[in-house]
Amino acid sequence: MYNYGTILFQTQEEDRYTRATEALRENSILKPPATSYHRAVSDDPQPSTLFEILRSFTTLARTLNLSETVEHLGVTRQTVRRHINTLQEIKGTKLFVLRNRRYLLTDAGARCYQDAAAILDQTDAWLHNRPCFARHDGRLEQISYTNENGHKFHAQQHHLGRLWQDAPALLRRSFEAWADAELQLEHPAMERIRSYRLVYRRLQDSWLCVEIGESSSYATWLGWEWAKSAVGRFSKDDPAGSEFDRFMSQAYHGVFAAGGARLDHIAGMIPRARNSEPLPVRFQRLLLGCRFPDGEPALALFVARTNTVEIAGLDPDEIPQMPPEFLMEEDI
Structure with missing residues (x-):
């Protein structure tokens, strides 16, 4: 028939x-x-x-x-x-x-x-014989690469509903504030989570850092000196290097252009200072498309270090879990 x-x-x-x-x-x-x-x-x-x-x-x-x-x-x-x-x-x-x-x-x-x-x-x-980041199955992405020193990095996108399943409280509070603020960076609803955010402005093909909260994962991992000096610099200039920046910024463009939200679980070996030995890091990252007061688009990042990450194929021995003192799982 x-x-x-x-x-x-x-x-x-x-x-x-x-x-x-x-x-x-x-x-x-x-x-x-x-x-x-x-x-x-x-x-x-x-x-x-x-x-x-x-x-x-x-x-x-x-x-x-x-x-x-x-x-x-x-x-x-x-x-x-x-x-x-x-x-x-x-x-x-x-x-x-x-x-x-x-x-x-x-x-x-x-x-x-x-x-x-x-x-x-x-x-x-x-x-140009550079690392090629793999992408898989349609709308949700999984990306991985190995840098020139043999260190591996993995990222997997998850549905936003995962925020209410096992995400650290910081990310849930950040999403709620973003929704209440209707994308506006300077809205009063954003005050509660301001100290945890990192904000980028798009400048041609690079991401210009315009704000780093003192309680953000970036500031607490890389240190106060770096955080104060990084404002006005491009993301590729951080201690992890330009290759890691390319890996991390793969998802920025779509969220920035569409003004949406995205949740990723990420694991890798990241130094705490330039030219220092990298340490195993696991974290969840929330990307939020926002607006400056003049209406120009902005990208806000909220990162919470946690051992609760789900990445297909991640070898526990390859990137071990972090000790409790590095975690950011408390409520705010």
Whole structure:
């Protein structure tokens, strides 16, 4: 017996594939090169149109500003608009909306951004022989890598409902304050958890630290001197190094652009000072998209060190549990 629902779905998917193929061909992705293969490889170092489209999309998703995107990529406004329109046609959905002359990601755009950024990051890592961070199964991510010293790092995203299952009280209180504050950093509801937060502003392709709470995991782990000196610096300048920063900041872009929330369990070997021996650390991290008083987007991080982490494949002997004096499991 025929399953007419399945046949109809397959027909719709074939139609979408045909439209996407035609769009790709119109935008030169599937057209054969005008020159020989040898000349294309030796004389034309430019990436394919597909990667140009992904770069336009991910850059606009990060900046949410067309002028800044154009300046960063060195292309015209028309080129970026054409790339975005092409990608929207291929995906069959709107990725951005324009409100008050400012671009905002749609829900579909925020989801697509994660995948597009992963494609570009993994391609760049492969080309330059850098560690490639693995990603798994659709919407919830699992990422791991081993640094040049052989130290391993693992992160696994969890549903936000996990906050009320086994998250430290600090993260639950932070989420509640964020919801009450309606994303506003300076709202009175944020006062209770202000001393525990780390706040970043997006500056081109880097994360600029603008606030570090004295009770935050970063300040209590790396020390008062570092905390006071880190404001105004980029996240890649912390003692753990730029490679660790790339690992940690993988999730920042999507939360920052969409103004949402995200929970991760993380384990790794992290030093307490520059050039010192790394120690095993386990923690849960809550990322929250926020707003400065002028309406500009911000990213707030709340981290609680805890041995309660669930990461598939994590070897207990590889990153041992922390002693009680390092934990941040008390209520606030």
